[in-house]
Amino acid sequence: MTTRSDDATAVAGAAEATASPRPHYIEHWDAEDVAAWEAGGKQIARRNLIWSVIAEHVGFSVWSIWSVMVLFMPVGVYGIDAGGKFFLVAVPTLVGAILRIPYTVATARFGGRNWTVFSALVLFVPLLATLYLMLNPGFSYTTFLLVAALAGVGGGNFASSMTNINAFYPQRLKGWALGLNAGGGNIGVPVIQLVGLLVIATAGNTKAWIVCAVYLVLVGAAAVGASLFMDNLGNQKADLRAMGAALKYRDSWVIAFLYIGTFGSFIGYSFAFGQVMQINYLAGGDTPVQAALHTAQIAFIGPLLGSIARPIGGKLADRIGGGKITLYTFVAMALAAAVLVTASTNGSTTALVLGFTALFLLSGLGNGSVYKIIPSIFEAKAQGMDELGASEKAAWSRSMSGALIGFAGAIGGLGGVGINLVLRASYNSPAKSATMAFWIFLAFYLVCVVVTWAVFLRRPAERGVADDSQTSVLA
Structure with a gap:
């Protein structure tokens, strides 16, 4: 949709947000102008948010497609063992994390609408390559790695989408808007796993191409919708220099580190949970088909809860404070990791599922609360x-926030790589179990607890931090 005349007129008449004669283009945008916001700005922002969520949603789905594909890859057919599969799903995580840096500045350079359309269309490449590869399993492991790497382009969509929506919304609503945008995107992970479940349940574990075909249609719909209903903002600025300026503040590095613990956990477990459970079921005597079906039946639950929890975490951070919610979240994540240690040691499938489910839910809450701190x-x-x-x-605030959103998103994505590599090393150890990995995760969450408390909550007045724990500004 072009910038509607009634929307544009209302905004222009209320403040300095004026619409350009160019379609899908708003020359001046000031989300903090309450009069302009109420006169029509919020409708424009909401319209862009909706299609940003949809486009980011399919991006996340494509990014995580190999967490589903491995359920269709029995060792006897594809010749890739558990360790190889963990590394296979780590590759798109790494590529997606790296791409978040250039994607962060892309919306300001090319326009939020323009880049959303382009980044959606690019998703056709990994989908078509994955479809062809799954129909022809005789290719080398290196070829599988290269095609999996292509799926990483879906991970970059998060940074551009979040930077764009950060510009559309006022400070008082950023926690909810960014949480909703990110949560709606994150839901792409459990949705593609649900699609995989339906395919396995109805057509068996040899029809992976159906999953790819479904998403070819969805990607096309997202690109068309973004083209018709989104807008470019003319007064945006975000470049690599802004990112460099943002990183001069110590809090920026702290945020990036904490995001490893929240988003890194979410995306890492989203990619790895299905494999962990499949290994568990195979060890329990399931056939490959049974293990794939049992895994698919539960693999989507954790990512779904984590995605739903993200906007809730942002809303709680708006009300209580980003630092406090983040601290409570990491304490609870350490306890959930302790449950995983116990479950792995005792061989309890029920406790394993409960521990992972808790981690997914908590990582979603933490994602929302950490991102609320950034604009503050x-x-x-x-x-x-x-x-x-x-x-x-x-x-200046929008520019710095947008830059840090992309950087933190990139570093957080690397946490997902770490989770898969640690699990791979743990399963390849003499013990042949994930217990060692769970101990490492527990220790990391305890470090995050200490860091959150020390930077955002310990004697804030003495450290030049506002009483509201969301606003640390240490140079």
Whole structure:
């Protein structure tokens, strides 16, 4: 949809947000102008948010497609063992994490609408390559790795989508808007796993091409919808220099580290949970077909809960404080990891499922709360820049927040790589179990607890941090 005349007129008449004669283009946008927001700005923002969620959703699905494909790959047919599969799903995680850096600046450079359309169309490449490879299982492991790497383009969509929506929404609503945008995208992980379940249940574990075919249609719909209903903003600025400037603040590095613990956990477990459960069922005597079906029946539950929890985490952070919610989340994640250690040691499938489910739910809450802290940091910093006017402060805050969103997203994605590699090493150890990996995860969450408390909650007044735990501005 082009920028509707009634939307544009309302916004232009209420504040300095004026519509350009160019279709799908808004020359000036000030989300903090309450009058403009109520006069029509929120309708424009909501429309862009909806299609941003849809496009990011299919991006996440394609990014995580190999977590589903491995359920269709019995060793006897494809010749790839458990260790090889863990590495196979780690590759798109790594590529997606790296691509988040350039994707962060893409919306300001090319326009939010334009880049959303392009990034959706690019998803056709890994889908078609995956479809062909699954129909022809005789290719080498290296070929599988290369095609899996192509799926990483879906991971980059998150950074561009979040940066774009960060620009559309006012500070008071960013926690909810960013949480909803990210959560809706994250749901792409359990949805593609549900599609995989339906295929396995109805057509067996040899019809992986059906999953690819379904997403070819969905990707096309997302690209068309973004083209028709989204807008480009003219007053956006986000470049690699802005990212460099954002990283001069110590809190930016802390946020990136904490995001390893929240988003890294979500995406890492999303890619690995199905394999962990499949190994568990095979060890229990299931045939490959039975193990694939049993795994598919539960693999989507954790990612679904984590995705739903993300906007809730953002909303709680809006009300209580990002630092507090993040601290409570990591304490609970450490306890959930302890459950996994016990479950792995005692061989309890029920406890294993419960522990992972808790980690998914908590990582979703933490994703929302950590991302709420980001705009708060730079909003507080901007208020101290007396040499800038109100509009310049808002522009600087958006630019810095957008840059850090992309950087934190990239570093957080690397956490997903680490989870799969640690699990691979644990299963390849003499013990042939995931117990060692679970101990490592437990220790990491305890470190995150200490870091969150020390930076955002310990004597904030003495450290130049506002009483609201969302606004740490340490240089």
